[in-house]
Amino acid sequence: MKLILLVLLVSVTACNRGKFTEGRMFAGGKAVDAATLNLGHTTYLEYCVQCHGLAGDGKGVSAAGSYPPPRNLTQGLYKFPNVPYGELPHDVDFHRIIHKGLNGSAMLPWDISDERLDAVTQYIKTFAPQTWEGADKVLGTKIEPTPNPYGEDKRVEAIARGEKVYHIVAQCTTCHRAYASMDQINAWSKEINGTEMAGMDETIYQLKLQDSEYNYKVIPPDFTYHPLRSIHSTADIYQRMLYGVSGSGMPGWKDVVSDDDLWALTYYVEDLMKLKNDQQARQALMNRIETK
Ligand code: HEC
Numbered sequence: 189m190k191l192i193l194l195v196l197l198v199s200v201t202a203c204n205r206g207k208f209t210e211g212r213m214f215a216g217g218k219a220v221d222a223a224t225l226n227l228g229h230t231t232y233l234e235y236c237v238q239c240h241g242l243a244g245d246g247k248g249v250s251a252a253g254s255y256p257p258p259r260n261l262t263q264g265l266y267k268f269p270n271v272p273y274g275e276l277p278h279d280v281d282f283h284r285i286i287h288k289g290l291n292g293s294a295m296l297p298w299d300i301s302d303e304r305l306d307a308v309t310q311y312i313k314t315f316a317p318q319t320w321e322g323a324d325k326v327l328g329t330k331i332e333p334t335p336n337p338y339g340e341d342k343r344v345e346a347i348a349r350g351e352k353v354y355h356i357v358a359q360c361t362t363c364h365r366a367y368a369s370m371d372q373i374n375a376w377s378k379e380i381n382g383t384e385m386a387g388m389d390e391t392i393y394q395l396k397l398q399d400s401e402y403n404y405k406v407i408p409p410d411f412t413y414h415p416l417r418s419i420h421s422t423a424d425i426y427q428r429m430l431y432g433v434s435g436s437g438m439p440g441w442k443d444v445v446s447d448d449d450l451w452a453l454t455y456y457v458e459d460l461m462k463l464k465n466d467q468q469a470r471q472a473l474m475n476r477i478e479t480k
C-alpha cells in the first residue's frame with residue numbers, strides 16, 4: 189500500500205514538473221531546455237492536438253475528412269518552409285507558418301504569444317527525433333532573392349513574359365492547368381522553340397493530381413480559383429517558386445529557369461490570382477481560351 193502511494197506521489201510530481209525533465213539538442217546546434225519544451229507541450233495540447241493528434245501523427249479527433257489532412261509531424265517533412273526541397277526548416281519558417289496559417293486549409297493563423305509560438309515550434313520537433321535530434325543535423329539553405337528586374341512600372345512586361353515562361357519554357361501545365369488557347373500556346377512555342385507544342389491536347393486544361401510523400405494525392409491549384417496556402421504577398425510567390433513545395437511534387441525552379449524569369453512567373457501567377465475576386469474577368473479569360 190505504501191509503495192503504491194509512493195509511486196502515485198512520484199508520478200503526480202513528475203506530471204507537475206511537466207512531460208520533459210531534460211532539454212534537447214536540435215538541428216543547427218540549437219539547444220532547447222526542458223521548460224521551453226514543457227511550455228510547448230501545454231501550448232500544443234491547447235491549440236494543436238485536436239488536428240495533429242497526441243502522438244503528432246495527424247490523427248487528432250478533428251482530422252477526419254479534412255482535405256488536406258493535418259500534417260503527420262512524426263514524418264519530419266514540411267511543405268512550406270523557405271528552404272530547398274526536402275531540407276530542414278529554420279525556426280522562422282515554423283513561426284511564420286504557425287502564425288499566418290495555411291490559406292484554404294484547416295490550419296488557421298494562430299495568434300499566440302511569441303514565447304509560446306517558439307515553444308510549440310521546438311516541441312513539434314520532438315515528434316520527429318530522427319530528423320531533428322543531434323548537433324550534426326543541418327538546417328536548410330536560405331537563398332538570397334535576386335534583384336527584381338521588373339517592379340511596379342514594368343508589371344505588364346513581366347506578365348507578358350511570365351505567361352510564355354509558364355506555358356512554354358517551364359511547362360507548368362504538366363501539373364497545373366493552361367490559361368491560354370491552344371493557338372496562342374502554339375504561337376508562343378514557335379516563337380521560342382521554332383516548332384508547335386508537341387502532343388498538346390485538352391488535358392492541358394486539367395489539374396493533374398500528384399502522388400505525394402504524404403500518403404494522399406495533392407491537387408496542383410488553379411491560381412484563378414483555389415486559395416494558395418503559403419502566399420500572402422508578391423515576395424511569397426517568388427519564394428515559393430524558388431523553393432517548391434517539399435514532398436508534393438512541386439519542384440523548386442531556381443536554376444531551372446533564369447532568375448529574371450522567376451520574377452516574370454511571380455507577376456504572372458499574381459495576375460492570375462486576381463481573377464479569384466473578379467468573376468467577370470475570369471469568365472472572359474475562359475471564353476478566350478475556348479476560341480482555340
Ligand atoms: C483545425 C485543424 C488544425 C489545427 C488545430 C492545427 N493545424 Fe497545423 N495543419 C493542419 C492542416 C490541415 C495542415 C496541412 C495543410 C497542407 O498540407 O496544406 C497543417 C499543417 C501544419 C504544419 C506543416 C506545415 C508545412 O509546411 O508542411 C505544421 C508545422 C503545423 N500544422 C503546426 C501546427 C501547430 C503548431 C498548431 C497549433 C498551434 C496547429 N498546427 C494547429 C490543421 C491544423
Ligand code: HEC
Pocket residue numbers: 267354358359360361362363364398406407408409415416417418419425428429433436437438439441453457
Ligand atoms: C510536378 C508537378 C508540378 C509542376 C511541374 C509545377 N507545380 Fe506548382 N504545384 C504542384 C502541386 C502538387 C502543388 C500543391 C502543393 C500543396 O499544396 O501540397 C503546387 C503548388 C503551387 C503553388 C502554390 C503554393 C502555395 O503556397 O499554395 C504555386 C504558386 C505554384 N505551384 C506555381 C507553379 C509554377 C509557376 C510552375 C511552373 C514554373 C509550377 N508550379 C509547376 C505541382 C507542380
